[in-house]
Amino acid sequence: MSKATSKPSQWLERLAGAPTAALLALVLFGIINVLAARHYRRFDWTRAGLFTLSPRSQQVARSTREPVEIVVLLGRAEAQWRDAVELAERYRALTPKITVRTLDPDRQREAFVAFAQRYGLRATRSSTSDVAAEAGIVIVRGERHLEIKRDQLAALGDAVQNGADRSAADRIASARVTVERALTSALVAIARTDRPTLCVSKGHDEVPMSGTDESMQLFVQDLEHDNITAREVTIRGATAVPADCDALLIAGPRQAFTEGEAARVLRYARAGGNLLVLLDPNFVERRHAQTGLESVLREAGIEATRSVVVESDPEHLLENLPPMVFTAGDFGAHEISRNLRGIDAQVLVRTARALQVLPAANSQAESLLRTTPSAWGETGELEAVRDGALRRDGADITGPIDLALASRFANVRPRVGHRANGRIAVFSFSYLVTNEAMSLGFRARFADAALLQAAVGWLLERDDLVDVPPRPANSSALLISQESIKLIRWYALGLVPLAAILVGVAVLRARKSVE
Template sequence: MGAGVVTRGTKISSAIGVLAAVAIVVLVNLLAARHYRRFDATTAQLYTLSPATLATLRELQQPIQIEILLSANDPLAGTVGSILAEYKGHAPRIEIHQVDPDRHPAEFVAIQQKYGILAGKTEDGRVVTDASVIVAAGDRHWFIATSDMVDLTEAAEGKSRSKIEQALTGAIRAVVGGERIKVCASSGHGESSLDDNGPQGLGELRDRLNKNNFEPVTVDSTRPDAREPFKDCRLLIVAGPSQPFSQGEADEIASRMRTGMSGLLLLNPMFDSNRKKQVETGLESVTKLFGIGLAADFVFETDDRYRLPRGVGEAFFPDAKPHPITDAMVNPGSSGLRVMIMRSRSLTALPDGPRPTELLVTSNEAYGMKDFFAWADKGGEPTRKEGDRKGPLTVAMASELLKPGASQDARGARVVVLGSPNVAYGLNWEQGQLRGNAIFMENAVSWLVSRQPILDIPTRVTPAASLRITEGMLGEIMRYVLVFMPGAALLLGVSVYLLRRSDKKDAKKKDKAKGARKIEP
């Protein structure tokens, strides 16, 4: 049989090989579809989703429609699309639809009419809108503007901060959230206010509660017409009162807590108007209900490893104890997060009632000063006296009541008590070194109302894709382009010319020498 003849067996083997290759390709695609994996190689981990986002995506029970209204040449278009692909990989219920306002104007107009989007054109003819992304679920929708997704305040330094994941996850939570939980902040006793956007106000906390489908309201129980002021409150926040609560107010709060209302009580040391002694907050009966006592002292930390370098030890970093609220500080991957406490009283576990859990504890060298004004009037470095409480001292506790018999809730009321209100101040969200306070506060609210963690996704710092040239650098570039590079080329040309000329002279000399040898007899 000739070498070029193809046998029937060879044809069958070839066909089987082709079919096997096709089968392998199909199986590989099936495995890839069932086991979705993507890898994030960016230095800032721009496409790696945070635990808060993953928890949100796991709990999705309804379809989510996401409309991307970014032009193809928009710098954010590619990043937003890649991040949303990661979202869809974890939550197939998410439907993503991208509309380019420049290339598909008719489709864009339909979406514009549906959601009432405002649109205009730039000088170069590009369509711009007040919503770059729309997240919708049923009849609820949420607009995301470009400013919500990127922070360019540090662009002059060559940096930008990506807030895309924050914006997308916040929007998803907003449209899928059910009934808004009512969070009440007490007023009328000198407390920090939800309406105060300053560094010691609760404005930052209010904004985060609103974005996470809570309903923060201010309740003044001191008003003459206040009847059942805490009705329908799922959580009561008392942030740093300077005047005591009345017995009637305390009884009303305790009654509500027996039926399920939780509390976040930030009860700093309170002094009388004559500056002679500490006075009771009026809420001692409420904390006693949960097995927590309020000590009449003022905590000073003397261990240099815990206290701030400045001050006299009134500001310090207590140790966090294991609890769902403090997981971010206790776990090895906490990245150094710590809670800073300022001007605090200490707390005690009472022998009767529920057994509270310690959250934040000072060092052994700390102490609770009983007679604060004796030291304040005298001045100088504070020192521990006879009768002062010895460390370690607890400055934050959590406790929970048993579930009421007729209640449909899964648990009883919960309470978190701190000896200082500074963990709720707005500056905790504005200053990076106080991020531990912000995390503690958000986790406390989430635990108290048994909700998924409050959305707190850090911004991702990335180098801005820009070229910054100073006048000095521009001068150097001009010298290189106009002088050095042409000069170098000229010198190279002259060198090559001289080298070739030298080679030619040598060749002529050799030719003359050969001719002379041939002429000789």
């Protein structure tokens, strides 16, 4: 026994005793580290899972077939550098097809300028450098490249809210990092050769595509970022919705669709077209009026009632605003909304009408967003809504109220070569698509933009837009005043070192007394 065990140990001792032992240890060190560098894992210890890729992003990364390079063009001093590099590294860790390169405009200026010139990147200035590119990240796949602009990586809340300046810390606290979604979208987009088209209906006093503050300009910009073309179409006077529209958006029409126009929309949907409809409460001569699209929605099992939704739960009301403006956070289990469940996200709702699921319809609609049970659908006249003296009565619709529903049209016969399949998402307020709501989407609590983009993703079968929810940027954001810093100074430079001195004195005195 002892002989058997002593042989290898003797051999080891001799080997260890040799002058080469030190060298062998270093070689072993090198081998261990080379192996560790090739087969590594990155663990995310953050509370909010900031650096954990969603299942969808992991799927996209793993399904990458051609080599793709992610080039991060941010300076190290820029706030988003760490997020961008970290997430890019996480994609790389999933597949050898993805490589990551960082080109710091400050530290690698020559290489940065050469890259920018090669890909024709537009120059700008960043917060830390006089030379920077408008693109924060560039995805390169063969001869193709795709830019992710800096504003796609993260967006801060507005500096001014309700006329009052918001502190910078507050803005940071409410920021959301969208790096992951931007990267996943870009990885999907660069692998796709098609570019779907979302047609935006005009001619019925809808929310305009651009121009005013109440337009949907930011939403359209987001679509462009996501490799989706948005263009206006006129239903009025046309014989049909253009066949090249992969989806049709009708946002807040104030003029009613005629029966013929509604029939054209329905025909489009039955032929496999997809609809994104945002309907506000409509008043004509102080009475609730229809928009003409109600019959189309009924075909998908959705009833848009003549009502205005009123919330009475104080937790969902906003200070100094009427109860028709509130937050809703009861998200349905549908593909569009499931990622927003359980993350404390809320949608800011402004003047919505109650939606209902028609039980006996051919299509079964599913809820995306609901109010609390305390809300109701006010069916009274305009005055009842305007004067604020709202009272729930027997004619009203009881809560919880559906504010958004998704469904599919039955008996769809898609045209040959048409990729769409008769999907419909209905929101009961058009505020969701406006610039203001899109900006809200990046604030900590509000998921307006995320919900809308997920709906677009579902309609166009762009899963990357559906399955990659935004996540809080800074779970450690603190609001510290100069006054507080004085207190902390006393604590950090006075109390803590003093405690160490006292402990030292006590230990040394105790030691002395023992001796």
